[in-house]
Each structure stands twice: as C-alpha cells, then as structure tokens.
Amino acid sequence: MAVQVPKAVVKLPLILNEKSSGVTLIDSVANVESEIVRFQVPKKVGIAVRQGDRFAIYLRTSAPADITAGTLRMYLMDANKATRFKVLEGPIKAFMGGSSAGAFTVDDRTKQFYMPSGFSRETDEWLIITFEGADVADDAQTRLILEGVQFVQL
C-alpha cells in the first residue's frame, strides 16, 4: 500500500532580491519607462507584502555610476499580464535607502522605504518594477530587496 504524504503549507519569510529564484533583471532604455525587474511567483507559492515591509532598490549604469534621477514604479500583474495595478511610483532616490558608491546600504532605518500598504501575489502572477530616466540602468548592477512572507505548498 502506497503511503500518502499529507499536504501542508509552510509559512516562510520572503526576502526577494536580485538573486532570488524567479527574478529576472533587464537593462533599462533611456527616457522610456522600461521593465528592469520581473518576478513571477513560482508554482504552489503565494507571497504577501505587508504594510510596513521594507523595499529598496539601487540602480547603476554600466560605467558604473549611481543613478539618482528618474522615476521608479512597481506594478502587480496577473499571470497573462492582461491587467496591471501600480502600487508604487516615485523618484528613484526615495527607494535607494541611502545606497551610494557601489554599496547597497539598507541598514539605515531613517533612509529606508516601507510599503504604505500590503498586497499579495500567487502562482504565476507577476511583480514588475520599471524605471524611467535618462541614465541606462545596467542589469548586472541592479540590487534590490523586498521583504514579506511566502506560503509554500508542499
């Protein structure tokens, strides 16, 4: 007789960064709102970002030089990218957390950005970050952190 493994859901911290599974980094296009970070929620996973969770991103050119001017936006999209909701929009500096000169510094609480409201995404849905500015953000230089919680179905 086969042994049936009981299904369970595990709650784990989510610390999304540029190296996380499912995250894709892309170069930006000068003066065009372009996707620089794509994250598709893996199968059997749901993520939740709560009000007060930390978000920071640091963009640099290929030179490399810090990018301190431009507009950053974050969108939530469905699995087909048919609908999208903008959840963040502001100058890049507001989300840098004081990072500079190649150091992704996010430990200064006075400079951190905390999410004003929560949101959730589930399997196959997208979290997209775009940048619009004169400088071209190099994907290899992009650093980010987004805190939250994830639920993984075993």
Added chain:
Amino acid sequence: MAKQFPTFPTEYAGIIAGFLIYRYGDRLHEYLKSFGAGVLIGSIGQLDIVKGLIPKAGSSSSSQREGKEQQALTVGDLARVESERTVVRGVL
C-alpha cells in the same frame, strides 16, 4: 364574446382559495373551517417573500457555508490574508 375572468398571480391563488374555503367552507362541512385555515397558512408559504426565508433544497445552508470555511485555504488565500497585516517597527 368569451367571458373574461380576472387573472391573479399564482402566488395569491393559494391565499384566495384558502380564504374562500375558510369563509364558505362551513356550508359544506364544518370541518372545512380548520382545513381552510390550513390551506391559508400553506399558501402564505408560497409567497416569494416567505420563500426567500426558507432555503431551497440543494442551496448552501449556513452549515454548508461553515463547512466551506473549514476547507483548506490555498497559498493565495493565505497570502491575501497575510497582506492585510501590518508590520510594526520600532523607532531607533
């Protein structure tokens, strides 16, 4: 020309029949008084406004809804609930 009879909504047919039996039923048999009252009560149950209070067979009752809530939540459901929470941070 054919004689026209007034028409009534079917919801009132039971009430009218009940009233007629209640009012004139004793002429046929005195026991029809109580029988007529029974029809009247039954006809009230046919009113739409009363029907709405009585769950139909196969519809979700309160106990069934409670059962649904007891079903395992998906990771998406859990994430939605979690996203409503607030992270309170201390001030340095």
